[in-house]
Amino acid sequence: MDISLYAKVAAFLGAGMAMGFGAIGSGIGEGYAAKKACEGMGRQPSVADELLRTMLVGQAVAESTGIYSLVIALLLLFYDFSNVRFIQIPAFFSAGLCMGLGAMGPGVGEGFAAGKACEAIARNPETAPIVIRTMLVGQAVAESTGIYSLVVALLLIFVI
Amino acid sequence: MAFSGADLVRAAALLGAGISMGFGAIGPGVGEGFAAGKACEAIGRNPKEAGLLTRTMLVGQAVSESTGIYSLVVALLLIFVV
Numbered sequence: 001m002d003i004s005l006y007a008k009v010a011a012f013l014g015a016g017m018a019m020g021f022g023a024i025g026s027g028i029g030e031g032y033a034a035k036k037a038c039e040g041m042g043r044q045p046s047v048a049d050e051l052l053r054t055m056l057v058g059q060a061v062a063e064s065t066g067i068y069s070l071v072i073a074l075l076l077l078f079y080d081f082s083n084v085r086f087i088q089i090p091a092f093f094s095a096g097l098c099m100g101l102g103a104m105g106p107g108v109g110e111g112f113a114a115g116k117a118c119e120a121i122a123r124n125p126e127t128a129p130i131v132i133r134t135m136l137v138g139q140a141v142a143e144s145t146g147i148y149s150l151v152v153a154l155l156l157i158f159v160i
Numbered sequence: 161m162a163f164s165g166a167d168l169v170r171a172a173a174l175l176g177a178g179i180s181m182g183f184g185a186i187g188p189g190v191g192e193g194f195a196a197g198k199a200c201e202a203i204g205r206n207p208k209e210a211g212l213l214t215r216t217m218l219v220g221q222a223v224s225e226s227t228g229i230y231s232l233v234v235a236l237l238l239i240f241v242v
Contacts, residue, residue, distance in 0.1 A: 021182075025189070065189075086163050090171040094178025098235070101182030102189075109193015116197030120204020127207040131200050134214055138196020141221040145185035145192075145228035152181040152235045156174060160239065 007084040007092060014096020015076040018153075021100030022069025022107075029062040029111015036115035040122025047125045051118050054132055058114020061139045065103035065110075065146040072099040072153050079157070087160060095156035102149025109142040170242070177238035184231020191224040 037055035041048045076092055117135035121128045163171075199217035203210045 029193070086167055087170055087174065090174045094175045096178075097175075098178035098182040101179075102185035105186035105189020105191075106193070107189070109190045109196070112190075112193045113196035113200060117200040117204075120200045124204045124207070127204050130207060130210050131204050134203055134210070134217070135196060135200050137214065138192065138199060138217055138221065141218070141225065142189055142192035142196060144225060145188045145231075148228060148232045148235075149181050149185045152177060152232070152239070155236075155239055156178060160174065 003086055003089070004081045004084055006089050007081050010089045011076040011079055011081070011092035011096075014093045015073040016096070018069045018076065018096040018100040018103075019073040021097075022066055022073075022103035025104035025107025026063050026066035026111070027107070029107045029109065029114070030059045032108075032111045033058050033062065033114035033118060036118040040118050044122045044125065047122060047128075050121055050125060050128055054118050054121055054128070054135075055114065057132070058110070058117060058135060058139070061136070061143070062107055062110035062114060064143065065106045065149075068146060068150045069099050069103045072096065072150070072157075075157060091156040091160040095153040098156065099149050099153040102153075103146055106142050106146035110139045113138050113142065173238045173242040177235040180238065181231050181235040184228055184234075188224050188228035192221045195220045195224065 033055050037051045040051045072095060076096055079092070113135050117131050120131045195217050199213050202213050
């Protein structure tokens with residue numbers, strides 16, 4: 001049994017975990033944003049356009065960690081396994097686990113921020129610019145742990 | 161496939177790095193997003209306090225971020241030092 005076989009096993013398991021876990025957070029968060037946007041439109045149909053725009057911007061930010069997971073999964077799937085070393089076997093598995101779990105929190109949190117921004121705009125439409133700014137600042141901070149996970153996953157794949 | 165005890169220790173350290181950063185990122189991500197959401201809600205209700213609310217949100221998020229940074233430090237230690 002050569003090392004590249006075990007490396008493939010570890011990398012493919014890691015890719016599955018990265019995308020599988022990584023999809024959970026973004027899915028929940030974006031669904032919450034959509035729910036709050038629908039509630040707001042039901043309450044104030046006149047601001048439906050503003051709510052749709054806010055919802056889509058917020059969801060786009062919440063999607064970002066899901067996209068990081070996809071990138072890590074694709075990197076693991078299409079890695080060149082011709083001359084891997086023993087130590088890369090756990091590194092591939094660990095990279096997938098790191099990015100998958102790390103994407104869950106920011107996805108949920110950013111989606112929550114997007115949902116609450118939609119709620120606030122539906123309640124008080126003239127505050128929309130400042131609410132959207134606050135939402136984006138808050139989401140940028142919440143994104144940071146997702147970026148740490150991406151950095152650690154990339155280190156595990158390419159630096160080890 | 162031949163490997164020594166030192167290889168096994170290093171393998172465990174790398175797995176630990178992934179677990180550390182992965183689980184460690186969940187909490188701050190959810191918590192900071194929750195803070196951002198409630199700040200948006202409060203600004204929508206009372207726009208005059210927007211400056212105070214944004215400042216409070218950022219201070220709270222900075223505290224919440226600390227455990228994420230601990231996870232990052234531990235992960236980097238496990239990758240590069242152990």
